[in-house]
Structure formats: structure tokens, C-alpha cells
Amino acid sequence: MALRGNLRDFSFTQILNLVNLAQKTGLLTVEGPGEMAHVYFRDGKLALALIGREESDLSAILARSRKITANQARVIRERTRTMTDKEVGLLLINAGYLSQKDVLDSLQLYSIEVIRRLFTWVEGIFQFDQSSAVPSGKIPVRVDLENLIVEGSRQLREWEQLQEEIPSLDMALKFTDRPGTNLRHLNLNLEEWRVVRYVNPKNSMRQIAQVTHMNDLEIRRIAYALLQAGVVDIVRPGGTPPVMPPPRSLPPVNKEEHKSLVQRLINRIRSL
Amino acid sequence: MQNVKIVVTGPFNAGKTEFIRSVSEIDVVSTERKITAEAEKVKSSTTVAMDFGRITVDDDLVLYLFGTPGQKRFDFMWEILSEGMLGFIVMVDSAHPETFREARSILETFHAYAPTPYVVAANKQDCDDAWEAEDLRLALRLDPQVKLLPCVASQKETVKTILLELLYSILETIETPAD
Numbered sequence: 420m421a422l423r424g425n426l427r428d429f430s431f432t433q434i435l436n437l438v439n440l441a442q443k444t445g446l447l448t449v450e451g452p453g454e455m456a457h458v459y460f461r462d463g464k465l466a467l468a469l470i471g472r473e474e475s476d477l478s479a480i481l482a483r484s485r486k487i488t489a490n491q492a493r494v495i496r497e498r499t500r501t502m503t504d505k506e507v508g509l510l511l512i513n514a515g516y517l518s519q520k521d522v523l524d525s526l527q528l529y530s531i532e533v534i535r536r537l538f539t540w541v542e543g544i545f546q547f548d549q550s551s552a553v554p555s556g557k558i559p560v561r562v563d564l565e566n567l568i569v570e571g572s573r574q575l576r577e578w579e580q581l582q583e584e585i586p587s588l589d590m591a592l593k594f595t596d597r598p599g600t601n602l603r604h605l606n607l608n609l610e611e612w613r614v615v616r617y618v619n620p621k622n623s624m625r626q627i628a629q630v631t632h633m634n635d636l637e638i639r640r641i642a643y644a645l646l647q648a649g650v651v652d653i654v655r656p657g658g659t660p661p662v663m664p665p666p667r668s669l670p671p672v673n674k675e676e677h678k679s680l681v682q683r684l685i686n687r688i689r690s691l
Numbered sequence: 692m693q694n695v696k697i698v699v700t701g702p703f704n705a706g707k708t709e710f711i712r713s714v715s716e717i718d719v720v721s722t723e724r725k726i727t728a729e730a731e732k733v734k735s736s737t738t739v740a741m742d743f744g745r746i747t748v749d750d751d752l753v754l755y756l757f758g759t760p761g762q763k764r765f766d767f768m769w770e771i772l773s774e775g776m777l778g779f780i781v782m783v784d785s786a787h788p789e790t791f792r793e794a795r796s797i798l799e800t801f802h803a804y805a806p807t808p809y810v811v812a813a814n815k816q817d818c819d820d821a822w823e824a825e826d827l828r829l830a831l832r833l834d835p836q837v838k839l840l841p842c843v844a845s846q847k848e849t850v851k852t853i854l855l856e857l858l859y860s861i862l863e864t865i866e867t868p869a870d
Contacts, residue, residue, distance in 0.1 A: 421820045424788030429830060437829045678865050680695065680752065681777070685858045687748040691714055691851055 422547035426451075430578075431537045432571030434545060439463050439564040446551035451543035452634070456533060459553045465562040466553050467526075468533035475529070477504040477522070477558070484525035486517055503556025527560045534567055538574045541635045574636075581639040584646070585653065588625040588635065592618045592642060592651040605648060614641045618651055693752050697857065698772055699742075700759040700797055701782030702790040706814040706844035707758040708742045710782060713850040715744025715756065769797075773804040778857045782844070783831070785813045785821035791830050798831075808860035812842035812853050 422437075426449070434447065442463035449456045459467040469475045478499075482492035499507045511517045553559045592614075607615065610633075617627040628638035645651045699707045712719045719742050742758035757772050773779070779801050783794045794811075802809065811833060813824040822830065824841045833839055838856050842849045 421786075422822055422826055423820060424822075428789040428792060433830065437826060440829055441825065674865055678862065680693070681858055681862045681865065683748050683752055684695070684754055685855060685862070687746060687754070688714075688851055688854045688858065691746070691847065 422549075424545060426540055426543045426545060429545075430571075430575055431540060431545075432568060432575050434547075435534075435564050435568050435571060438547075439568060443547070443549065444552070445547055445549040447545060447547050449537060449540065449543050449545045451537075451540045456537055458530075458534070458537070459551070459559070461553070461559060461561070463564065465530055465534065465564060465567070466559040467557055468530040468537075470533045470536060477507045477526075480529045481511075481517070481522070481525050484528050486521050486525055504558050505556055508558055522558065523560060526558055527562055530560055530562060531567065535570070538571045539634060539636050541578065578636055578639075581636070581643055584643055585624070585639050588628065588638065589623050590653050591620045591623050592627070592645065592653055593620045594618060595649060595652050605650065610637070611641050611644065614638070614645070615650075618645075692750075694755060695752070696755040696757050696776050697854070698757050698759060698776045698779040698801070699782060700769070700772075700779055700801055701812075701814075702784065702793040702797065704787070705782035705784045705790065705794070706842075707782050710780070710812070710814070710842075710844040710850055710853075711742055711744035711756045711758050713844060713847045714746060714854065716747060717745045719744045719758075769800065770804055773801055776805060776807055778808040778810075778861050780853060780857055781809060781811045782814050782842070783811060783827060784815050785824075785827055786815045786818040787820075788822065788830065791827070795831050808857060808864050810838040810840060810853060810857045810860060812840055812844075814842045814844050816841045817843045 431449070437443070438447070438460050440463075444461050444463075445459075447458040447460065449458070454471040456468065456470045458465070458469075473479075476496065478487070478492040478495040481487045482489050487495070495507065495511075499510065502510070508519075508522045512519055512522065610631075613631045614627055614633075617630060624638055624642055627633075628635065631638070633641075642651070642653065646653055699710055701707055708719060742756075744756040744758075746754040746756070748754055757776075759769055759772050781794060781798045781801070784790050798809070798811070811827075811831065813822075813827050815821050816824070824839050828835075828837075828839050831839075838860060840849075840853050840856055842853055844850060
């Protein structure tokens with residue numbers, strides 16, 4: 420049966436938790452905005468994660484983790500064009516260029532990096548296919564999900580807190596009129612400057628996110644930082660939380676009478 | 692004549708009305724209205740006040756099944772409906788994970804209204820997109836002791852099973868000595 424949905428409703432961390440608890444094996448495909456990720460699991464553990472059109476052959480991954488240089492990676496790729504990752508890995512180990520640990524560590528690090536990037540995806544269609552295994556030429560790793568889930572939960576908490584602070588991206592940002600606030604004195608990074616450029620009561624945060632190609636988490640994070648620095652103001656939507664009535668218990672009834680009543684109901688339902 | 696009630700609740704389009712219709716001996720007294728908002732046109736009509744079905748037990752006992760309106764804007768009805776209920780059933784549309792969070796929230800709200808026994812029905816298990824009941828348990832963060840039962844609301848037998856499981860839970864609660 421299908422396990423599919425949208426990250427908006429069921430976060431990536433929750434999916435990892437489910438895979439971990441149910442000890443699932445299979446392929447999770449996540450179709451994010453403009454990018455696609457494939458994550459393989461084996462018995463509830465991370466086996467391999469690939470993202471988008473990024474070069475993910477073994478030589479590229481080894482170069483990323485600086486086990487080999489980019490030039491070496493290019494040469495290896497040219498000479499082993501028809502070989503699988505497993506074959507390339509064996510070749511490098513047998514030739515004494517790298518140890519098995521080097522290869523596995525690099526693959527593990529790469530898969531974890533992909534997972535970390537997926538934590539920032541707040542929108543995207545996912546589907547879990549229990550019949551797909553790691554492609555035969557790829558080298559699977561075996562990473563426990565617990566630590567990753569903890570890391571993801573932290574991000575999720577941050578996300579939830581940010582959502583609380585900035586409930587709607589349809590609000591606009593405006594520079595504060597407070598005396599002593601001067602942008603020039605602030606040490607903003609490039610991403611923050613990109614947002615600052617569009618700060619204007621006419622632009623919603625959603626619009627700013629679109630024009631700066633940021634996802635919901637990124638725009639909220641920057642808006643919150645600017646808000647905390649006292650640079651901008653944000654209008655929060657009004658409304659009060661719903662008031663929950665105090666719990667009410669049922670009026671006390673005779674226990675035997677109650678039991679007999681329920682038993683009569685059971686008998687009647689059985690006879691339907 | 693004694694009347695007792697069980698409440699059938701859950702998010703919009705979870706299958707509450709159909710559930711009641713499957714076992715009611717009368718045509719379900721429905722307060723369905725045509726859906727007007729474009730975004731909500733998943734189905735042509737929705738329950739705005741309540742549905743109710745009836746099962747006559749004997750000459751002096753009648754069980755009413757009350758279905759709550761699924762749309763959030765009618766949630767003021769929930770408290771009224773929950774008053775004096777024997778227990779409640781939370782219907783979840785297993786094929787629509789975007790409704791899981793709301794299902795969880797409805798469950799918590801009803802449990803706060805009255806701490807009576809409840810079961811969760813993983814409805815639409817006949818759909819290709821349906822999540823398995825145990826995956827649903829993890830998604831809804833349900834304790835292992837909470838009964839989560841696969842359901843197809845149009846099939847009388849699964850509806851009967853769910854009602855019986857709820858009644859067994861009610862019986863267990865009565866038999867369990869209070870703290």
C-alpha cells in the first residue's frame with residue numbers, strides 16, 4: 420500500500436521516524452520545488468541518498484570529501500566510464516589508493532549531507548516504494564536514523580517556533596522608525612541583504628521569498644533575525660487562540676446497569 | 692425509553708456520514724448542504740450541523756450515532772454533540788495525509804470535552820493511496836494501546852467491527868476500578 424503525501428503535512432523528520440520505527444526497506448522519492456531526491460533505506464537504516472542532477476558517482480563523492488582531487492576524479496571518471504561504483508571502489512582499494520573506510524566514510528557523509536538538505540524542504544510530494552532496493556552497482560551504507568531524527572527535530576522545532584513568530588508569509592516587512600537603527604551598522608550576510616533589498620510594506624514575505632528563490636524556512640529565518648535585530652517590524656494577524664473548556668466527566672451511573680447496557684448494545688451490533 | 696449515543700467525528704471528507712449510513716436502520720437524518728467554496732469542492736455536499744443514524748436495541752434502548760460536521764468552521768457543534776456520549780470514533784481518511792494533523796487535533800479536542808473511550812478508524816483502506824494502519828499510528832502519534840482499526844465505511848462488516856471494538860473498550864473502562 421502507498422505511503423505518499425506532501426512534506427507540508429508530514430515533515431521529512433516524521434518520515435524518517437516512521438521508517439526507523441517500522442524498520443522499513445525501500446526507496447523514498449521526494450519531489451521538491453525544482454529538485455528531486457531519492458533516499459534508500461534498508462531495515463530502517465539509511466542506505467543511500469541522492470539529490471537532483473548532482474554528480475553522485477563514487478569519484479564525485481570522493482572528491483567532495485577531499486579523499487581525491489577534482490582532477491583525479493575527472494581522470495577516474497574518464498577511465499571507468501562503464502564501471503559501477505562498486506567496481507570503481509574495489510579498483511581504488513585494490514590499487515592501494517584508498518581504504519575501504521575512506522570510501523564508506525565518504526559515501527556516508529554524502530548521504531547524511533543530502534538528508535540535512537532535505538530537512539529544509541517544507542514542501543514536496545513524497546512517496547515510499549517498498550519494492551525498490553539500492554541499485555546493484557551502488558555501494559550502500561548503513562546509517563542509524565536516530566541521530567538524524569534528533570537533528571531534524573531540532574530543525575523542526577526551529578521551524579515550528581518560526582511559524583509561531585511569523586504565522587503568515589502574507590504579512591509584509593517594514594523598516595522600523597526606531598531611532599538608532601541603522602542598517603549600515605549591522606553585519607548582514609548576503610542572503611539577509613537580498614531580503615533587505617525588498618523590504619517594503621507593499622511586498623509580502625511570500626513575494627520576497629519567490630523573488631529571492633528562498634523556501635519558507637529560509638525566508639522566515641531571515642525575517643525573524645531582522646525582527647530580532649530591531650531592523651524591521653511585522654504585522655501579526657490578530658485572533659485569539661480557541662478557549663478549551665475544562666474536561667467534563669460523565670455523570671456517575673450504576674456500574675452494573677451501565678455494563679448491562681453496553682452488553683445489550685454489543686449483542687445488538689453483533690446481530691446487525 | 693433510554694437513548695444513548697456514540698459520536699463519529701473526524702476531518703472533512705473522512706467518511707463519517709457513510710459510516711453511519713452503513714449501519715443505521717433509518718435513512719441517515721442528514722444536514723448536508725451543497726459545498727459552495729471552490730477550494731472545498733472535494734465532494735458535492737458536506738455535513739453542516741450533524742448527521743444521525745439510529746440502531747434500536749430493544750423496546751427500551753436506542754443507540755444514536757451522531758456524525759459531527761467535518762469542516763472547521765462548524766466546530767462549535769462539537770462540544771454540544773459530545774455531551775453525554777458513551778464514546779467516540781475518530782474517522783481518518785487514510786489516503787489523505789494532509790488531514791492527519793487535523794484528525795489528531797480533533798481527537799485531542801474530543802478527548803478534552805469528555806474523557807470517554809474512543810477508537811480510531813483508518814478509513815478508505817480500499818483506496819490505492821491509503822496508508823497502512825500501522826503507518827497511520829506513527830503519523831498520528833497514537834499510543835500502542837489506542838485501538839486503530841482498518842475501515843471501509845461503505846462496508847457494513849468493518850463498521851460493525853469498529854463499533855464493537857469501541858463498545859469493548861467502554862466495557863473495559865467500566866470494569867476497570869477507578870483510581
